[in-house]
Amino acid sequence: MNISRFNPSNSDIPEHTGNGIQPTTADSDDERPGKRQKLSAKTETPSYVLSVTISNDRNHIVAITAEDKAVRVFEVEKTGELKELSKRCMFKRPSTVELSDDDSTIFVGDKFGDAYSLPLLPAADFIPKAQVSRTETQSKPAASLTTVHTAANRKILEAQMKAIDAAKPKEGLPFEAKLLLGHVSLMTDLKFVTLENESGGGKRRSYLVTADRDEHIRVSRGPSQAHIIENFCLGHTEFVSKLCFIGKGRYLVSGGGDDELFVWDWLQSKLLRKVDLRGPVEACRGAGEDSSSANASVPDRVPICVTGLWRYVVSGSECVLIACEGVAGIFLLNLEPIFNAGASPQISWTTLPGNLLDTVVSESSIVVSVDGIHAKNSCSVVRESVEGQQLCVLKPHGDGATFDVDDFFTDSNERRETNRDQIDKTKVAERLYTTGLLRKRRGQEGESGDVEEME
Amino acid sequence: KAHRRDEYRATRHAASPGEIGLPSKRFYRQRAHANVFSDHALSYPEKPEAWNWRELYPGVAQVGQEVQSAEDSPQNGENITPAAYRGVEIADIGCGFGGLLFALSPLLPQTLILGLEIRSSVTEFVQEKIRALQGQARKGDPTSSTETETETATLTPYQNIACIRSNTMKFMPNYFGRGQLSKIFLCFPDPHFKHRKHKARIVSPTLAAEYAYALRVGGVVYTITDVEDLHRWMVDGFSANPLFRRLGEEELEGDECVRVMKAETEEGKKVERNGGTKWVACFQRLEDPPW
Numbered sequence: 114m115n116i117s118r119f120n121p122s123n124s125d126i127p128e129h130t131g132n133g134i135q136p137t138t139a140d141s142d143d144e145r146p147g148k149r150q151k152l153s154a155k156t157e158t159p160s161y162v163l164s165v166t167i168s169n170d171r172n173h174i175v176a177i178t179a180e181d182k183a184v185r186v187f188e189v190e191k192t193g194e195l196k197e198l199s200k201r202c203m204f205k206r207p208s209t210v211e212l213s214d215d216d217s218t219i220f221v222g223d224k225f226g227d228a229y230s231l232p233l234l235p236a237a238d239f240i241p242k243a244q245v246s247r248t249e250t251q252s253k254p255a256a257s258l259t260t261v262h263t264a265a266n267r268k269i270l271e272a273q274m275k276a277i278d279a280a281k282p283k284e285g286l287p288f289e290a291k292l293l294l295g296h297v298s299l300m301t302d303l304k305f306v307t308l309e310n311e312s313g314g315g316k317r318r319s320y321l322v323t324a325d326r327d328e329h330i331r332v333s334r335g336p337s338q339a340h341i342i343e344n345f346c347l348g349h350t351e352f353v354s355k356l357c358f359i360g361k362g363r364y365l366v367s368g369g370g371d372d373e374l375f376v377w378d379w380l381q382s383k384l385l386r387k388v389d390l391r392g393p394v395e396a397c398r399g400a401g402e403d404s405s406s407a408n409a410s411v412p413d414r415v416p417i418c419v420t421g422l423w424r425y426v427v428s429g430s431e432c433v434l435i436a437c438e439g440v441a442g443i444f445l446l447n448l449e450p451i452f453n454a455g456a457s458p459q460i461s462w463t464t465l466p467g468n469l470l471d472t473v474v475s476e477s478s479i480v481v482s483v484d485g486i487h488a489k490n491s492c493s494v495v496r497e498s499v500e501g502q503q504l505c506v507l508k509p510h511g512d513g514a515t516f517d518v519d520d521f522f523t524d525s526n527e528r529r530e531t532n533r534d535q536i537d538k539t540k541v542a543e544r545l546y547t548t549g550l551l552r553k554r555r556g557q558e559g560e561s562g563d564v565e566e567m568e
Numbered sequence: 569k570a571h572r573r574d575e576y577r578a579t580r581h582a583a584s585p586g587e588i589g590l591p592s593k594r595f596y597r598q599r600a601h602a603n604v605f606s607d608h609a610l611s612y613p614e615k616p617e618a619w620n621w622r623e624l625y626p627g628v629a630q631v632g633q634e635v636q637s638a639e640d641s642p643q644n645g646e647n648i649t650p651a652a653y654r655g656v657e658i659a660d661i662g663c664g665f666g667g668l669l670f671a672l673s674p675l676l677p678q679t680l681i682l683g684l685e686i687r688s689s690v691t692e693f694v695q696e697k698i699r700a701l702q703g704q705a706r707k708g709d710p711t712s713s714t715e716t717e718t719e720t721a722t723l724t725p726y727q728n729i730a731c732i733r734s735n736t737m738k739f740m741p742n743y744f745g746r747g748q749l750s751k752i753f754l755c756f757p758d759p760h761f762k763h764r765k766h767k768a769r770i771v772s773p774t775l776a777a778e779y780a781y782a783l784r785v786g787g788v789v790y791t792i793t794d795v796e797d798l799h800r801w802m803v804d805g806f807s808a809n810p811l812f813r814r815l816g817e818e819e820l821e822g823d824e825c826v827r828v829m830k831a832e833t834e835e836g837k838k839v840e841r842n843g844g845t846k847w848v849a850c851f852q853r854l855e856d857p858p859w
C-alpha cells in the first residue's frame with residue numbers, strides 16, 4: 114500500500130535504462146529541471162513505491178517507484194505472488210499512474226508536469242530512435258541502431274550513443290513512450306475516463322483529466338488527441354491533489370489543500386458545489402484524541418490536505434470516501450443531494466485507530482491501512498509502542514454515514530517484527546506524509562531582486 | 569542606488585497621470601532571468617472571471633469575460649466590435665519593456681491588448697508608461713472627459729493596453745478562456761541555450777496545447793527570434809500540434825503585426841542595431857478535429 118520498501122529482486126528482468134537514461138539523476142525538491150546529483154549506479158538504493166494500481170482484469174499491477182523514477186509492471190501469479198515483468202525508468206520522477214479501461218496503456222504523470230503513455234507490456238523489439246541532437250551533428254554516431262546488425266557492432270554503437278548522451282541530454286526514452294501533455298507544475302493526479310453516449314449520439318469518448326500543484330484541473334481529449342485541451346476546471350486556491358469520478362464519470366470530485374472539496378460538472382467546467390471538509394476534519398480530530406496519550410496535542414488549525422478520494426456506493430447512493438493527511442479518520446460524502454439539487458451535502462466521519470493511509474473499496478467491504486507508528490492525528494509524534502502498519506476492515510453502519518471498524522489485523526509476522534525496531538521513524542514520516550509539502554509558502558519573494566540586466 | 573530607484577518610482581506613482589512624463593527605463597532594470605518554476609510571490613486570479621478586468625482597462629465600460637465560442641468568432645481578428653463588450657483579444661507573452669504594446673495600441677485602437685511579463689520591475693515600467701501615455705493623450709484631447717470615464721465604446725489612445733506581472737508558462741489559463749484570443753505574440757523569448765533548460769522555454773510541444781486552447785479558430789501565434797536554434801524549436805513545437813498551420817510568407821505579406829514585431833520590440837531594435845537576423849514564424853489556429 115502506501116509505503117513499502119521495494120528491493121529489485123532478480124536481475125534478469127529487462128531494465129530499460131540504456132542510452133544514458135540515468136535513474137541516477139536525482140532531482141531536488143524544488144521544480145528545477147536539470148539540477149543533478151549523481152548517485153552511484155551500482156549501490157542498490159531501495160526505491161520506494163509511490164503509487165500502485167491494478168489492472169481491471171486483476172492480472173497486472175503497475176507501480177511507480179521514487180528513487181529510480183521507474184514504472185514497474187508485475188504479473189499477479191496464481192499463488193498471489195508478484196512477478197516483475199518490466200521496469201522502465203522515466204526522465205523525471207513519476208507522481209501519478211493510471212491504466213486505460215482496456216488495461217493496454219499506462220498513463221504516468223511526473224514531477225515536472227508531463228504525462229506519458231506507455232504500453233502495459235513493452236514490445237520486446239522496440240528500437241530507440243538514434244538520438245542525435247540537431248545542433249551538434251558532429252557528435253553523430255557512425256551508424257544508427259537500425260543499420261547495425263551484429264551484436265558486437267551494436268554494443269559499440271550503444272556505447273557511442275551513451276557517450277553522446279552523457280554529454281548531450283537525451284531526447285527520447287529507450288522504450289515506447291508518448292508524451293501526451295504537460296503542465297508546468299508537479300502533476301498530482303491523472304485520471305482516464307470514458308463517457309458512454311455523452312451527448313446522446315451514442316459516442317464513446319475518452320478524456321484525460323489532470324491536476325497540478327498550481328491549483329489547476331485540466332480536461333484534455335483522450336490519448337490520440339491529448340494535445341487538445343477541452344477546458345479547465347478552475348477555482349481551487351491551493352494545490353489539487355486528488356481527483357475522483359462519480360456518476361458514471363459525469364461528475365468529478367476534487368480535493369487538495371483547500372478547506373473544501375469541489376464537485377464539478379467537469380465537461381462544462383462548471384463548479385456545482387463546494388463542500389466543507391474542515392468542519393468534519395476538526396470534529397474528527399477532536400473526537401479521536403486519546404485521553405491516554407496527552408502528548409498528542411492537536412493544534413486547532415491545521416491545514417487540510419486531501420490524500421485520497423475513492424468512489425463508494427452504499428445502498429445505491431454514490432459516495433466518496435476521503436482521506437486527509439495525518440488524520441485518524443475516514444470521511445464520507447454522500448453525493449445524492451447534489452445530483453438531486455437537494456439540501457447541501459454533509460461529510461460524515463468515523464474515527465480510526467491511526468492516521469488513514471490508504472483505502473481499498475471492494476464490493477463487500479472497505480479495507481483501510483492506518484499508520485501504527487505515529488500517534489493519532491499527528492505526523493510527527495511517535496507512539497510509545499510502535500504497532501507498525503495495520504489494516505482494518507470497515508463495515509457500513511446502519512445509518513449509511515459511518516462505519517464500524519470490524520476487523521483489525523496487526524502485522525504479526527515475526528521477521529517484520531524485528532525489522533520494525535530498526536525503522537528510522539523520522540524517515541517513515543518523510544515517506545508517508547508528503548502531500549502537505551505541496552502547499553506553497555505564500556508571500557515568499559521568489560525573485561532575486563532587482564539586478565542589472567539585459568540590454 | 570536602490571533607494572533612488574524606490575524614490576523615483578514612488579514619486580511617479582503618486583503623481584497624477586496627466587502630469588508625468590514617460591518613465592525612464594534605467595530605474596526599472598532587472599536581472600534578465602526569473603526562474604519560471606519557482607513560486608514567485610505572484611498574485612493571479614483563480615480563473616479569468618475572477619479577475620478585475622475593469623481595473624486593468626479603466627477606460628473600458630464593460631470588460632467582460634465574454635469569451636466567444638470558437639464557432640461564432642470572426643475568422644479575421646480585425647473586425648470592429650466595440651472593445652467595451654469583449655475581453656482581451658491580444659496577448660503579448662513576455663512583453664519586456666512593452667515596445668510591441670505601444671506600437672500595436674494605435675494600430676488596433678479598439679482591441680484590448682494585454683502584456684504579460686514575469687519580472688516585476690519591468691512590468692511596473694510598462695504600467696507606468698501606459699499611465700503616462702494615457703494621461704498625455706487625455707490632456708491633448710479636449711473632448712475627452714477627465715478622470716471619470718464616459719462609458720462609450722470608443723477608446724481614447726492607449727486605453728486599450730495594459731500590462732500585468734504573470735508567469736504565463738503556469739498561469740495563462742487563469743487569464744484567458746477557451747478561444748478568447750485572436751493573436752498571441754511570442755517576441756524574442758529567452759533562448760535558454762542549455763539543453764537541460766529547455767523545459768524553461770516559453771514554447772514547447774506541451775505548451776503549444778495551451779496556446780491553442782486560448783486562441784480562437786483563425787487566430788494567429790506570432791513568433792520572432794534572433795536565435796536560429798530557438799526558431800527551429802518553436803517551429804517544431806507548433807508544427808507538432810495538428811491544431812496549428814504555419815502561415816506561408818505570402819500569407820504574411822502586408823501583415824502589420826509582423827512589421828511591428830520586427831521593428832518595434834526592444835529586442836527587435838537591438839538585433840537591428842547589431843545587424844542580426846530575425847526569424848519569423850506565424851501559426852494559425854485550425855479547427856478542432858472531430859472525434
Ligand SMILES: C[S@@+](CC[C@H](N)C(=O)[O-])C[C@H]1O[C@@H](n2cnc3c(N)ncnc32)[C@H](O)[C@@H]1O
Pocket residue numbers: 600601602604661662663664665666667684685686687690734735736737738754755756757758770833834835836
Ligand atoms: C528577451 S525578453 C523579450 C522582451 C520583448 N518581447 C521584446 O521583444 O523586446 C523576454 C522576456 O520574457 C519574459 N519572460 C520569460 N519567461 C516568462 C514567463 N514564464 N512569463 C512571463 N514572462 C516571461 C522575460 O522576463 C523577458 O522580459
